[in-house]
Amino acid sequence: MRRTAVAPAAVALMALTGCSSLQTSATEVGGVRMTDERPVRDGGTLTVALNADPDKLDPTLAQTLVGRTVFSSMCEKLYDIDQHGTVVPQLAAALPTTSADGRTVTVPVRKGLTFSDGTALDARAVVTSLLRHRDLPGSARGTELAPLRAVAATGPYTVKLTLQQPYVPLTGVLADRSGMVMSPTALKKYGKDFTNHPSCVGPFRFAERVGGDRIVLVKDPHYYDADRVHLDRVVFKPIPDGNVRLANLRSGDIQIGDQMSPVDVRSALTEPKLQLFNSPSLGYQGIGLNVGNVKGLGEKPGRIDTPIARDVRVREAFELSLDRALINKVVYQGMYEPACGPLSPQSAIAPGEPASRCPQRDIDKAKRLLREAGVSVPVAMELKVSTTPEQSRLGQVVQAMAKEAGFAVTLRPTEYATLLDETDAGRYDAFTSGWSGRLDPDGNIASFLRTQGAMNAYGLSDPDIDRLVERGRTEADPAERTRIYAELTRRVRAEHTLIYLYRQKNYVVASTSVAGVRVYGDGLVRVRTAGYTR
């Protein structure tokens, strides 16, 4: 509902402020600005700063969000999303058709397309890629493509996917890395070393990578829409420190800074040479409480004897002690969005509830619940936070708020890899848990909330939730799906195990000399049509 209200306003605003500086757009920091339509000239090199060095440039093995940004310029997918978060065909000629029983999906492939190494794209190339995504040892796509029983080319440009059971999230999955098609010639030639010689269909092709320093892509003459590609080269540079990214934007050494934090965006507001893009994220951030993870991920949940794990009233009291709006204001300069469920209100497939309907802080009720639960106050708990300045601020605010209701929260800043290790193993009371978000609601829910789910570090186990997750995956009717996920959200909220707090926004700062950059809800920076202004 909110999306329909915001999108036309954003479009109108973009039209009005075609060459708006950051200052202009900053006045509506809460709004949305996904692109800048000023005309651009041909030629030039664009340098994009990422907040981390991408991992392998192999769509089957890749795991990072920054890697997805690099792929968006060199590896097109069967499907993509548009600015409204709707799935649209990219390498596919049309949306897939599904058989009545939901077990056969047919994908038509576009004709006349060529990979960067000159190989022609056809149905067989798509089959090769899909099977590799599903079967290659170490594939990061294996889980999401597991329901795929068989893939076959039924014509030169038609692919038939046979499923073990109806699997509605499939289209969303094919709009991400599982839908990327790799050149079969390059796969055959390089095998596992494809990561150092990636070849796909895309506006730019891979030229060079210096680990930790840069990934260079150059304009691909084989690309079907090469006439609309303006830049000669795109360079991706990992610059983890937000201050340093900002300093480089100011000095003009880089033209685009990805994943800027609210603090950095605020301090960039004064710079007339910079402009701001932002889009709402499909993910969520919150606090996960350990209610049954005693043996680690994927193991049967057990019993944990702490007040917060034992009694749902204590967890509810903890949630009621937190003020989402204030957290957003104090920690994130009011630039993120309070949230209380796994689905973003912006999600095109099954929108979640708007922030206005989140429960309000209620200290009296929290204290009453603690009394009813018969626990001795203060209830001690340890909250693990990662070591970023933002996360420690978040921890401190949570600590102060929870104290008023009768919780003694100790903070344990933990470096990210260690944090994952300990929370997956179940060695924690509470931790700040987040997810960058997926197009299909199932991607935000199934692995986290299902009993023994691959990322259910909370030890949550509820037969009703499991049943709803299953129904959500197999229900084709969008209206019914929305109802299922609304019910699921209510169930999850009643458990108070994963306490959703806010949704990040994707903030991208760019030089005003650059236009045509696109920032959509999936958080990727698209530079296909970008260029320097005339």
Add this chain to the structure above:
Amino acid sequence: MTTYLLRRLRQSLLTLFLVSIVVFAGIRALPGDPALALAGEERSPEALAAIRASYGLDDNVLIQYGRFIGHALTGDLGTSSRTGLPVADAITEALPVTLELAALSLLLAVVVGIGAGVVAAVRRGRPEEWLANAIALLGLSVPTFWLGIVLVLTFAIAVPVFAASGYVPFGTDPFDNLRRMVLPAVVLGSGLAAVVMRQTRAAMLDSLSADYIRTARAKGLSRRAVIGRHALRNSLVTVVTVLGLQLGHLISGAVVTEQIFVLPGFGKLTIDAVFTRDYATLQGVVLCTSAAYILINLLVDVLYSVIDPRIRLGGAR
């Protein structure tokens, strides 16, 4: 001298071997599973198992160590688990950057530090000494990160004389290379310059009050000859020792400096490897840094004898 060198080389190799064991064990003692760090946001048990298998993380630690050292002896430092690129390539690309940065910082520290130290000692009790001391104190106390950001804001943004980031090899474009390297060298070298200044000043004050200086003056030697040939030369032994010890700090200081100026050197490589538990890269980098450290110590020992022939090396016995 040759015997001495051989003995020192043998000791160095033994040290390097011990370092390799410590590094190997130390990295594995870190909490945080590399497979988890690699899998990142999306981690299914199957994917984790496959990652562990493909990097041999399931094997016994002794087998892993044997494999590592066996390959290392042939110059193969393995493949980065994160990027899939060969570690040896990453090190070959990063090494010139850090070496140039360290060399420029050292040059700066030597020229500025020794110069200021001599002035402070010679002009004792005057404003020049006070000024040199104050600057040295500042150089020692200012945090690297802060100094780096301030210099970027001043000399790359407000007055864009230098570049804020990036690296261009000297061979490709010497001018552009220096434009990018001066600020990092200043940041990295400032602390060392301060240390060198203080050491030089103290050693010079010692020398200047020594008997042989009085003798030299009495012989009627020029002021320049007394300070330069006699006092400074004798003071340099202490300074060289300090420089040798500080070189290690230079390399560790490069970690922060390279982050600020986005230089693709050893420091940046190390940090990235630590955060992603990239065992192969981390082992390779630490091993190479240790080798460099050992080599520097060796060079410092040899330099002693060049500066001051009175220092007898063990080989003579």
